[in-house]
Amino acid sequence: MPRTFKEKLLSDDFLVTAEITPPKGTDLNEALEDAEILRGLADAFNVTDNQRAVMRMSPLAVSKALLDKGHEVIMQLTCRDRNRLALQSDVLAAYSLGVRNISVMSGDHTTKGDHPRARPVFDIDSVQLLGAIRKMKEGFDLSGNEIGGMPDLTVGAVSNTDLSKPMQLLKLRKKIKMGAEFIQTQAVYDTGQFQTFMEHIVDMDIPVIAGVIPLKSAKMARFMNGNIPGINVPPEMIELMENAEDPAWEGLSICAQTIRELKGLCRGVHVMPIGSHSRTPELLEMAGIRKDN
Amino acid sequence: MIISSAKPFEEILELLKEEDDIFILGCNACAAKLHVGGELEVIRMQQRLEEAGKRVVGWVVPGAACSVASFDALVEKNPAIKEAKAILVMACGSGVSTVSRVAEVPVYPSNNTNSLGGRSQGEVIPELCAMCGNCTVYYFGGICPRGQCPKQLINGPCGGSKDGKCEVDQDKDCVWELIYLRLERIGRLDLLERIWDPNGIPD
Numbered sequence: 233m234p235r236t237f238k239e240k241l242l243s244d245d246f247l248v249t250a251e252i253t254p255p256k257g258t259d260l261n262e263a264l265e266d267a268e269i270l271r272g273l274a275d276a277f278n279v280t281d282n283q284r285a286v287m288r289m290s291p292l293a294v295s296k297a298l299l300d301k302g303h304e305v306i307m308q309l310t311c312r313d314r315n316r317l318a319l320q321s322d323v324l325a326a327y328s329l330g331v332r333n334i335s336v337m338s339g340d341h342t343t344k345g346d347h348p349r350a351r352p353v354f355d356i357d358s359v360q361l362l363g364a365i366r367k368m369k370e371g372f373d374l375s376g377n378e379i380g381g382m383p384d385l386t387v388g389a390v391s392n393t394d395l396s397k398p399m400q401l402l403k404l405r406k407k408i409k410m411g412a413e414f415i416q417t418q419a420v421y422d423t424g425q426f427q428t429f430m431e432h433i434v435d436m437d438i439p440v441i442a443g444v445i446p447l448k449s450a451k452m453a454r455f456m457n458g459n460i461p462g463i464n465v466p467p468e469m470i471e472l473m474e475n476a477e478d479p480a481w482e483g484l485s486i487c488a489q490t491i492r493e494l495k496g497l498c499r500g501v502h503v504m505p506i507g508s509h510s511r512t513p514e515l516l517e518m519a520g521i522r523k524d525n
Numbered sequence: 526m527i528i529s530s531a532k533p534f535e536e537i538l539e540l541l542k543e544e545d546d547i548f549i550l551g552c553n554a555c556a557a558k559l560h561v562g563g564e565l566e567v568i569r570m571q572q573r574l575e576e577a578g579k580r581v582v583g584w585v586v587p588g589a590a591c592s593v594a595s596f597d598a599l600v601e602k603n604p605a606i607k608e609a610k611a612i613l614v615m616a617c618g619s620g621v622s623t624v625s626r627v628a629e630v631p632v633y634p635s636n637n638t639n640s641l642g643g644r645s646q647g648e649v650i651p652e653l654c655a656m657c658g659n660c661t662v663y664y665f666g667g668i669c670p671r672g673q674c675p676k677q678l679i680n681g682p683c684g685g686s687k688d689g690k691c692e693v694d695q696d697k698d699c700v701w702e703l704i705y706l707r708l709e710r711i712g713r714l715d716l717l718e719r720i721w722d723p724n725g726i727p728d
Contacts, residue, residue: 312676316723338683341675341693352676356723359680364723374723392684399701399717403681406720418684461687 237276237304237333238386241414241439247500248521249306249416249441250274250509252298254289260297262508267303269509273516273523276304276333278416278502282313285345292326299330306388307331310339315355316364320373323365327382335388335416336361358389359406366411388414392462393429393442401432408436416502418462419445421469423493430497439499444490446505446515447483450474484511488518526555526643527617528651529562529636537570538577540633541611547579548609550599550624551586552616558644561636562590562615570615570635582608590620596627641672659725664716666707671725673700679721 240247250270252263267277277298279291295305307326309319326334336358342350356364364374371381389412392400404415420426420442430440447453450473453465469486476482491501503512516522541547549567556562564586571581583605593599600606611631614621618638625632642651654662655671661679662669671677675693682701685692689702708714719727 338676338678338685340685343675343693344685354676354678357676357678357680359720360723363720390684397682397686399682399705400684402717405718406680409720459687461685461692 237306238384238413240275241386241499245275245500246495246521247275247439247441248273248516248523249276249278249500249502250512251502251504252277252279252294253283254279254291254294256286256288258289260289260294263294264297264301266509267298267301270512271303273513273521274303274503275500275523276306278306278308278335281308281310281339282345283308283340285312285340285342285347285350287345287347292322292329292331295326295331296329304333305331306333306335309334309336309361311336311354311357311361312339312342312352315353316374319356319361320364320368323368323382323385324379327385332384333386333388334365335390336365337390359403359410362387362389362407362410362412369411386413387411388416391415391417391440393417393420393426394462394464395425395429395432404433405436408438412438414439414441414499416441417443418460419443419456419504420490420494421463421465423490423497425464426494427497441500441502442494442498443502443504444487444494445503446487446511447473447479448506449479449483452506480511484515484518488515488520491515491519491521526558526641527619528639528642528649529556529559529617530639531561531566531615532635532637534573537613537633537635538574541574541579541613544611544631544633545580546582546608546610547574548582548603548606548612549574549584550590550612550614550616550620551584552590552614552620553586554589554591554616556590556616556620556636557586559649562586562620567615570613574613582606590614590616591623593623593627596629599624599627657725661721661725661727664719664727665704666711666713666716668700668704668707670700670704673703679725681717 252267279294281291291307295307298305338358342352365387369382369385373379389407391404450470453470456463457465473479549570551567552562567584574581585603612628613633613635614624615635621634640652641654643653652672657671670679676683686699689699691697691699
């Protein structure tokens with residue numbers, strides 16, 4: 233029997249999680265094929281929730297489809313699109329369908345997505361949602377009504393690794409206090425900076441899974457530096473990309489080196505490719521990661 | 526104060542397209558201070574409407590458009606209002622709504638209402654308060670995150686701010702950055718450690 237994500241979290245394994253994007257439409261094939269590529273390589277798939285505020289299929293349906301294929305999922309849940317009733321309602325639905333891992337986050341604002349006039353909800357925030365789920369695990373909803381409980385639900389959260397933002401660290405502390413059992417981060421490029429972050433939060437004693445995004449071009453690196461909060465691609469990496477004959481391969485190679493460095497620093501990596509996972513197995517092989525579960 | 530701004534005159538004309546014999550009602554509170562409903566603006570509105578071919582039967586600038594006792598009280602002070610077939614209110618939505626409750630003719634707004642804000646040293650500051658009914662602004666150094674954070678986050682910032690600027694508006698400081706700096710300055714960073722429950726109650 234394959235061990236669960238929770239059991240792996242409690243072990244010393246170096247974990248691999250991978251992002252699966254729900255379809256913009258009703259066809260699940262692409263998402264399922266993407267996951268299939270990583271069967272045996274990824275410990276769990278993060279199913280994104282209207283990522284970047286772009287409307288897509290509900291992560292609940294995609295999670296269920298992945299579960300049916302024997303994959304383990306981490307369903308993402310943002311506070312942007314649902315009030316406290318809908319959030320709890322979806323947590324119950326997910327649990328009843330077999331989802332055992334949920335990762336919560338505020339979510340990008342609606343103005344950043346493809347329905348900019350949509351009314352953002354943010355009825356409760358990620359700290360409060362973690363608290364709500366903790367209460368639900370114990371058998372009660374936010375109003376204290378009995379709901380039966382869901383003891384084997386594992387809950388995660390996300391964090392920035394930028395130490396220049398003390399408020400981010402404070403919020404991370406609050407998330408852990410409210411029941412976060414693991415943390416996934418924004419993409420890491422500067423492992424030195426990441427190491428400092430890890431040293432800073434050593435007292436928090438929580439498994440950290442570091443995000444990685446393979447670069448495809450120098451242009452993409454510059455775009456991310458300029459536009460994605462919490463991402464810092466060092467200039468020498470951009471230069472490597474600039475001079476590469478095969479930038480996509482160079483990006484994989486840089487990413488593999490990053491993963492190798494991360495192995496000694498945290499509990500796993502979270503692979504977020506732009507597009508599909510077609511080259512993720514190659515990336516993991518270059519990074520020396522093999523799974524045999 | 527309620528922050529409101531003047532609608533474009535063309536939009537007001539379009540609203541009043543079918544109307545004539547208009548009475549203009551300003552507001553000597555917030556709208557006057559913001560120069561969108563005081564006496565000068567009301568007189569200017571009268572001129573522009575007349576230039577556009579409308580008959581203006583009169584005008585008044587009461588203390589506050591949002592505090593009107595009755596239609597009779599309005600008439601008592603301004604008999605001309607009886608001739609009016611429409612009222613244009615140069616105030617916030619609350620003023621327009623209050624006048625609408627007592628008026629016997631259609632009431633139109635000349636302003637857009639934006640937020641509850643303030644004015645300090647000449648600067649108009651919008652979105653100071655979200656009117657949530659549970660004031661906790663002290664815990665945030667006097668800077669209300671419900672009012673100023675587009676995600677209304679009260680337990681700390683989202684991951685979307687960049688270089689201290691808001692995810693939604695790069696020209697705007699992240700309110701959590703401001704809260705941090707303010708509490709640091711007054712030596713009360715400890716207030717930030719509170720965890721707020723979903724009802725906005727501190728731990």
